[in-house]
Amino acid sequence: xxxxxxxxxxxxxxxxxxxxxxxxxxxxxxxxxxxxxxxxxxxxxxxxxxxxxxxxxxxxxxxxxxxxxxxxxxxxxxxxxxxxxxxxxxxxxxxxxxxxxxxxxxxxxxxxxxxxxxxxxxxxxxxxxxxxxxxxxxxxxxxxxxxxxxxxxxxxxxxxxxxxxxxxxxxxxxxxxxxxxxxxxxxxxxxxxxxxxxxxxxxxxxxxxxxxxxxxxxxxxxxxxxxxxxxxxxxxxxxxxxxxxxxxxxxxxxxxxxxxxxxxxxxxxxxxxxxxxxxxx
Amino acid sequence: xxxxxxxxxxxxxxxxxxxxxxxxxxxxxxxxxxxxxxxxxxxxxxxxxxxxxxxxxxxxxxxxxxxxxxxxxxxxxxxxxxxxxxxxxxxxxxxxxxxxxxxxxxxxxxxxxxxxxxxxxxxxxxxxxxxxxxxxxxxxxxxxxxxxxxxxxxxxxxxxxxxxxxxxxxxxxxxxxxxxxxxxxxxxxxxxxxxxxxxxxxxxxxxxxxxxxxxxxxxxxxxxxxxxxxx
Numbered sequence: 001x002x003x004x005x006x007x008x009x010x011x012x013x014x015x016x017x018x019x020x021x022x023x024x025x026x027x028x029x030x031x032x033x034x035x036x037x038x039x040x041x042x043x044x045x046x047x048x049x050x051x052x053x054x055x056x057x058x059x060x061x062x063x064x065x066x067x068x069x070x071x072x073x074x075x076x077x078x079x080x081x082x083x084x085x086x087x088x089x090x091x092x093x094x095x096x097x098x099x100x101x102x103x104x105x106x107x108x109x110x111x112x113x114x115x116x117x118x119x120x121x122x123x124x125x126x127x128x129x130x131x132x133x134x135x136x137x138x139x140x141x142x143x144x145x146x147x148x149x150x151x152x153x154x155x156x157x158x159x160x161x162x163x164x165x166x167x168x169x170x171x172x173x174x175x176x177x178x179x180x181x182x183x184x185x186x187x188x189x190x191x192x193x194x195x196x197x198x199x200x201x202x203x204x205x206x207x208x209x210x211x212x213x214x215x216x217x218x219x220x221x222x223x224x225x226x227x228x229x230x231x232x233x234x235x236x237x238x239x240x241x242x243x244x245x246x247x248x249x250x251x252x253x254x255x256x257x258x259x260x261x262x263x264x265x266x267x268x269x270x271x272x273x274x275x276x277x278x279x280x281x
Numbered sequence: 282x283x284x285x286x287x288x289x290x291x292x293x294x295x296x297x298x299x300x301x302x303x304x305x306x307x308x309x310x311x312x313x314x315x316x317x318x319x320x321x322x323x324x325x326x327x328x329x330x331x332x333x334x335x336x337x338x339x340x341x342x343x344x345x346x347x348x349x350x351x352x353x354x355x356x357x358x359x360x361x362x363x364x365x366x367x368x369x370x371x372x373x374x375x376x377x378x379x380x381x382x383x384x385x386x387x388x389x390x391x392x393x394x395x396x397x398x399x400x401x402x403x404x405x406x407x408x409x410x411x412x413x414x415x416x417x418x419x420x421x422x423x424x425x426x427x428x429x430x431x432x433x434x435x436x437x438x439x440x441x442x443x444x445x446x447x448x449x450x451x452x453x454x455x456x457x458x459x460x461x462x463x464x465x466x467x468x469x470x471x472x473x474x475x476x477x478x479x480x481x482x483x484x485x486x487x488x489x490x491x492x493x494x495x496x497x498x499x500x501x502x503x504x505x506x507x508x509x510x511x512x
Contacts, residue, residue, distance in 0.1 A: 075470035077311065077325030080463055084327070087459030090452050095501050098509035122497045126460070129490040130467045136486050138467055171509045179448035188452065 026064055030149055033061035037156040038113055044163050045107035048228070048237065048245040055160045055227075056220040056252065062153035062195040063216040067209070069146035070199065074138070078203065081150065082196025086188055089154025092119030096159055100169045109169045116155045123151030154191065161187045164227050164245070167237050183230055190223045211263045218256035224249030285442055285512065290499035292438040296454070297461040297495025298488060299431030304330050304465030305484050306424030308370065308417045309473050313409060317381045320388050320410030320417055320474050322373050326466035327459060329366070330428055334458050337362030337429030338451055341436055345447075351437055358433020359426045366425030370413045377412040385412030389478050395419060409472065420475025432458050443506035457498045464490045 040046060040054030062085055070078045096115025103111045127147030130136045163169055165187075166177045178184050198215040199207075228246035231237050307329050310321030322329055340361030345354045377383050386403040387393065388410025393400055395416045404410060413421065432454055439450035468487035473480050506512040 074467065075311075076327065076463065076466035080325050080327035080466055083331065083459055084463040087456040087463075090456040091460070091498055091501055094449065094453060094505045094509075098505040098507075102508075118501060122460075122494065122501070125497060126464065126490070126494045129493055130464065135490050136464070136468050175446050175449055179452065180446050182448060184448060184452045188455075 026068060029064050030061055033057040034152065034156070037061070037153075037160065038116065041112060041156060041159050041163060041169075042108055042110050044109060044168050048164050048231065048241045049248045051160055051164045052224040052227075052245050052248055055157060055164070055224065056217060058153055058156045058160060059191070059194040059220040059223070060213060060216050062150065062157060062191075063198050063213065064209075065146050065149040065153055066195050067199045067212060069140075069143065069150065070203075072140045074140070078200040079192075079196045082192045082200075084147075085150040085154035085195050086158070086191040087154075088119050088123060088151040089156075089158040089191065090184070090188065091122075092116060092151060092155030093158040093162065095119070096155065097162070097169060097171045097174050100171060107168070112159055112169055115159070116152050119151035119155045120148045123148040154195075157191050157194075158187060161191070161227060165230055165234065165236065177234055177236060181234070183234070186226070186230065190226060194219045194223050206267070208267070211260065211267070214256050214260040214263060218253055218260055221249045221252030221254075221256060225253065286503045286507075289438055289442050289503045289506065290496065292434055292442070293457060293499035293502060294492060294495040296431040296435035296438070297457060297491050297498065299427050299434070300330065300334070300458050300461040301465045301487050301491035302484065303424045303426075303428030303431060304462050305469065305473060305481055305487070306420050306427065306475055307333075307366070307473070308413055308421045308475060309469060309471075311472050313472065317377055317383055317411055318405075318408045319472050320386070320412065320414070321472060322369055322413070322421075326469055326473075327462045329369075330462040330465075331455070331459060332369070333362040333366045333425045334428050334432035335455065336365035337425075337432050338436055338454065341429075341433035342447060342451060345437065345440065349441070351434075354437045355430050355433040358436070359430035362429025362432070363422055363425040366421055367418075370418055370421050374413050381411075383411040385414040385417075386410050387414045387417060387474060387477075389474050390416070394477050410474070416477055417474050420477070424475070428458075439502065443502060444511040445506070453502060457495065457502070460494055460498060461491045464494060 037054050037058040040051055066081045070081050092115040095118050096112035099111045099114050100109045124144055127144035130138050131143045162174050162178050165183060166173050197219055198212045202212040202215060225246050228242045228249060231242040304326050308321035309326045309329060310319045310323045311325060313319035314321045315323035337358035341354050341358030344357040374385055384403050387400045388404060391401045393416050435454035435457055436450055439445045439453050465487050468483055469480060
């Protein structure tokens, strides 16, 4: 069989499609999302829209960590990394909620951040063990940091969702309104998909971080809409709070869905043929 | 108060180790199995294990409503998970056999260790086996049983020793289960057929990692129970 020669790679086009460059770098993203998310988690009296902004930032950070961790081809599938992040997040959120009452000042719950820190430590330990030569020996650069950020982002996201739905971070209130009603199962899946879907859908040779992140923001907007409906169904907060969250989420979803599709359309012309795969003789 | 904490941590560690062990027994096919070019079910380790364990939790939670026996609850969880994984493997075989027209055959051994049937002549060249042959089916059923047992053990511990509510206990058990399954998935790296697979020899490494993570998770859960006022 004749083998078509690989097409010579053309010069990279100077102008990329639509860009979404906030914040530009992975480390900056982690710091900004972590700090803003932590502050919004502590102040539980804020309106749901502001918590929604924090949730979008934190989910974006989680998506970035999923991308960072699974970029090297783990052989486990990208979805499992998102599920791992949410699994760590639930354990960390339980820990944070249990200590929430200590050091509480009115509507402020600074102690919940203990859960985030503990989950960061567990993520670091599991990443170190997975990467260590003596144990699993994954030998993936920066796996420790990726796993740590996954644990922290997952915990912050679950705490923020609990805070949006119940309006406080009281252990008994969360257990009654989130755990016992089964809303936690919805949150588990929302979180998983907001973190795993963007990279799972966009990965490939031509993956670009900005485009993947547009998909991430779009799904976070959908999560906000769904959480608004959960708020309405449980009746835990005033009507304007839920409705504003739904409207905010819908606008975010519409804008970023349009941007994402536009970016895909703009960039698809760049796809180059690489020729047929060589057959083994 | 002390013995209860030890019991919680101990059972969570045992459950985590069982989850990690069970993940190595499952027929994980991954993306190649979706094309029929590898043995097993066409998805990743964590997804298969999570599906089986969650079904196990449903049966365990149902049984838990009318009994206090640890053995009965954990065994019902194990049976639920086994039924789930068996149905999935059986349906996979039907689709591969009648849909894709390939025979279930193991890619890692030349002769089936249980039935002594030859495998190599039926394997398509350059493929890594197809479907779910008998030895893989047996291994997968065992994996479902052990994994469901581990998941239900964690659920029972969190529900009755840490005194969490049913919803909290279920989601906590699933979360710790996932953390252990992912370590197993890291260790497996792609596809595995079961106890006859050469990759199964790497199991001790994953068990050490799983022990460390389960111990930390057990301590976190005990702290949650103490500080949250349920213990």
